[in-house]
Amino acid sequence: MFGPVCSVLLSCLVLASAFPVFRDCGSQTGVLKELSIESCTTPICTLHKKRNETINVVFHSNNVVNGGKVVVHGILSYVPxxxxxxxxxxxxxxxxxxxxxPTEDTYKYSFSLxxxxxxxxxxxxxxxxxVDENGKDIVCALFPVEIS
Incomplete structure (x- = not known):
């Protein structure tokens, strides 16, 4: 009985660690559901030079959004x-x-960086x-990476 329970818990831990550690940093008009980097197998993802890294964001929009843009910052020593x-x-x-x-359950944003x-x-x-056409964050995600 103890063996199968341990196997299930260990599997959950392995799956949970396969995605980067991210946090919501101020989503205003949507809900951030998931963030993943396709090549990532550790909580702090390594982004390899001379490669494309695909970033996926799964989210829900609480409002109708006709257009918008993507804003990215690297934060070094607390400086964006x-x-x-x-x-x-x-x-x-x-x-x-x-x-x-808002009637759509989820959306997937996918970008090859x-x-x-x-x-x-x-x-x-x-x-x-x-960011939506009114300048409000639909979703905002903050996650650690290492460039090498």
Whole structure:
């Protein structure tokens, strides 16, 4: 009896550690359900230079959203540094596509982020915001990474 219970608990711990540790950092008009980085197998994800890393955000929108943008900051020593994306249009990377509606259970935002060789090798936190057309955070996620 004890063996099967331990196996189930151990499996849950392994699955829980397969995703980065993230926290909601101020979602205003939505609910952050999940954040994952496809290549990540540890709580602090390593983003490898010269690769693309796919970031997935599963969320629910409490409002109708016709358009929006994605805002990203790297946080080094508590200082947010803006990170420009080649395409910051939220609707280009969300499924089902815009407009977002509160009647839809969940949406998935998926973005392939190129990790350039010119980036410094450093540990930092990333703040990833999905922002509606009114400038309000639909969801905001904060998660630690290491670039190497």
């Amino acid at each position: 540094v803006p990170f420009a994306l080649d395409d910051d249009n939220l609707c280009h990377f969300v499924s089902p596509t815009c407009p977002l509606r 190129p990790i350039k060789d010119s980036y410094p090798s450093v540990r930092l936190k990333i703040k990833w915001e999905l």
